[in-house]
Amino acid sequence: MLRSDKCRPLYKLVFQSGRGLAIFQVLGRVSALRTNVLMDSNTKAPLIWGAQTLNPGDWHLLDQLWFCLKPAQAEAVISYCYSEFTHGNYQQFSALHELRVAGSEQLTAHPGVSDKAIVARPVQAIHLPGDSAIKLYVGTPLWFILRYRAEIILDVPVARLSDSWFGPNTQLGEVCYASKTHARLSLDGIEPNPFKAITPVTVRNRTNKPMIIDKINIPVQHLSLYQGDHRYWTSGIRLSSNEKASDSEVKISSNPPEASQNPLLLAPPRQPLSDGILRKTLDFLLG
Amino acid sequence: MPELTLDPQFLLQVAKAFLIVFLGWLLVRLLLRVSRSFLQSRLDRHQAVLMERLIFWGLMALFIMSALKQVGFDLGILLGAAGILTVAVGFASQTSAANIISGLFIVGERSVSVGDVIKVGTYTGEILSVDWLSIKLRTFDNLFVRIPNESFIKSEVINLSKFPIRRFDLQVGIAYHEDIGHARTVLMQVADRNPLCLDNPEPLIIMQGFGESSIDMQFSVWTLKENYLQMRNSIYEDIKHAFDNAGIDIPFPHRTLYVGEKTIPMPVDVRGNP
Numbered sequence A: 001m002l003r004s005d006k007c008r009p010l011y012k013l014v015f016q017s018g019r020g021l022a023i024f025q026v027l028g029r030v031s032a033l034r035t036n037v038l039m040d041s042n043t044k045a046p047l048i049w050g051a052q053t054l055n056p057g058d059w060h061l062l063d064q065l066w067f068c069l070k071p072a073q074a075e076a077v078i079s080y081c082y083s084e085f086t087h088g089n090y091q092q093f094s095a096l097h098e099l100r101v102a103g104s105e106q107l108t109a110h111p112g113v114s115d116k117a118i119v120a121r122p123v124q125a126i127h128l129p130g131d132s133a134i135k136l137y138v139g140t141p142l143w144f145i146l147r148y149r150a151e152i153i154l155d156v157p158v159a160r161l162s163d164s165w166f167g168p169n170t171q172l173g174e175v176c177y178a179s180k181t182h183a184r185l186s187l188d189g190i191e192p193n194p195f196k197a198i199t200p201v202t203v204r205n206r207t208n209k210p211m212i213i214d215k216i217n218i219p220v221q222h223l224s225l226y227q228g229d230h231r232y233w234t235s236g237i238r239l240s241s242n243e244k245a246s247d248s249e250v251k252i253s254s255n256p257p258e259a260s261q262n263p264l265l266l267a268p269p270r271q272p273l274s275d276g277i278l279r280k281t282l283d284f285l286l287g
Numbered sequence B: 001m002p003e004l005t006l007d008p009q010f011l012l013q014v015a016k017a018f019l020i021v022f023l024g025w026l027l028v029r030l031l032l033r034v035s036r037s038f039l040q041s042r043l044d045r046h047q048a049v050l051m052e053r054l055i056f057w058g059l060m061a062l063f064i065m066s067a068l069k070q071v072g073f074d075l076g077i078l079l080g081a082a083g084i085l086t087v088a089v090g091f092a093s094q095t096s097a098a099n100i101i102s103g104l105f106i107v108g109e110r111s112v113s114v115g116d117v118i119k120v121g122t123y124t125g126e127i128l129s130v131d132w133l134s135i136k137l138r139t140f141d142n143l144f145v146r147i148p149n150e151s152f153i154k155s156e157v158i159n160l161s162k163f164p165i166r167r168f169d170l171q172v173g174i175a176y177h178e179d180i181g182h183a184r185t186v187l188m189q190v191a192d193r194n195p196l197c198l199d200n201p202e203p204l205i206i207m208q209g210f211g212e213s214s215i216d217m218q219f220s221v222w223t224l225k226e227n228y229l230q231m232r233n234s235i236y237e238d239i240k241h242a243f244d245n246a247g248i249d250i251p252f253p254h255r256t257l258y259v260g261e262k263t264i265p266m267p268v269d270v271r272g273n274p
Helices: B008-042 B045-071 B075-092 B094-109 B149-154 B180-193 B225-246
Strands: A033-035 A059-062 A065-072 A075-086 A089-092 A097-102 A107-112 A118-122 A126-128 A132-141 A143-148 A151-157 A162-166 A174-183 A196-205 A211-213 A216-218 A225-227 A232-234 A237-241 A249-252 A264-267 A277-279 B117-120 B123-130 B134-139 B144-148 B157-159 B165-174 B204-210 B215-224
Touching: A075 A151, A097 A151, A107 A264, A118 A132, A126 A132, A132 A174, A132 A216, A162 B215, A174 A216, A196 A211, A196 A216, B008 B045, B045 B075, B045 B094, B075 B094, B094 B123, B094 B144, B094 B149, B123 B144, B134 B149, B144 B149, B165 B180, B165 B225, B180 B204, B180 B215, B180 B225, B215 B225
Parallel strands: A033 A107, A118 A174, A196 A232, A196 A237
Antiparallel strands: A059 A065, A065 A075, A075 A089, A075 A097, A107 A143, A118 A216, A126 A211, A132 A196, A143 A151, A162 A174, A225 A232, A225 A264, A237 A249, A249 A277, B117 B123, B117 B157, B123 B134, B134 B144, B165 B215, B204 B215
8 A cells, every 4th residue: 555644745656676686777978876875685795886777767775765767868866765675565654755866977875874863772671780792783774875976965864753751851852753763782693684783782881889771872973984895884982881871872883793704894984073972971871 | 612622641540541551451351261161161152142141241340440430530429320320221121121120130040041942921932042032933934923021931931841751641542342452452552663762761651541433542753853733644544543453443433322220212103205
């Protein structure tokens, strides 16, 4: 069933390819869409690099994001919308957005990280005893960034995320996205997914009291994006709590995560931190 | 015609007076420049401007008085005259004075600032400026509203954009034959699927009671203040779709007519067209 929650006219989409297939497009004068976010639909691993060719006007799917590029005279029309695969059908749950790019040069697409922090929850609340540490893996959706020359013309997540609020109360806090997936204690529980980047999070409890981790704020906008052999990764973060809540901090690793094999830097942080340390009170980091 | 003679001593004093005012002006400007970043870091824009003006005119008054004394004016008389003048002007401009003083309180209280969306009386709009005498609003139907500071300070003001998130309370009723637990699940799914509804604070369902025709509940969802209107519009549509899909009946007011314990069915006479 196709449904719109906006007033823009809807197009009935005919989905041809299987879920998870993303391909490149040659667009007449807009010569090629070059991307490094491509992935294989069967293995769900990022494999293909470089320019590819396909029929103009085809719809392509990146997780929940459908997009289509149509060439026109000295311009390209980029259309996109979101849908999800439920009950054997794709259900569109956002209006169709369209933008036009005037010009005949090449478009480039590349993956990026979120523009806001993402809040993730473990499967169950984790009880962390005093003076101990734990390592969690959190998967966060990638962003699809399309550029014309150096200018970003489209910067959207590959899956629609819900807004959330993280803070001690409704007056103090930070606007975030809510992750639909759980933080895991082991990589084994996370299947390689070409649409998600994994952030290794080390939580160290330096106090002598136990700590309960119910939700965790991942400042993804300050992290770099890497590609490993089978997965996308972000920089690792180390979150430590001290006796004084005001001393708590997030330290962002400047190196690729250890678990990533043959890492390749894909995107620098959206909002780089000068010393790689984010100082916040504990209320703003853990819930 | 008497010859106009200027005493060189007097001229020297006048020159000194001008010099005092000029140097004072330079000094005050320098002081303000140095203190500007300090003021702006601790006060909001309006308060900083107000404080700058107070500092400027306060210090300049000292320099001007000093200059007048240099020329030979008796400041006692001058201040007395100024006092009388102030009283006279004060009586003549009570309303303006009340507005100015109210304006000082409004700025000091920090309850509103430029760009906030507020509701005062029957007006809802965005604050364009907070001035000495009045607050200027632009309503959403693009009307310019000037509210005198005195009436503003006496009114109840709702600041709709003070905090980053807002809650929307939606009243919804379900038919008596529906399962409340099922309706609750469907409503929570609606909030989960609408990306504008915040995941945290979690949506809330409050049972309001057994209404005349429906079981009434309040569905409270949180959203970012800038998405409030969009969320409010979309959530009604989402609930209607979700209830239709789940087969949950949203009842309209109706009455069951009962005419006694042993009543027989109400006779209905159906006649065909002649």
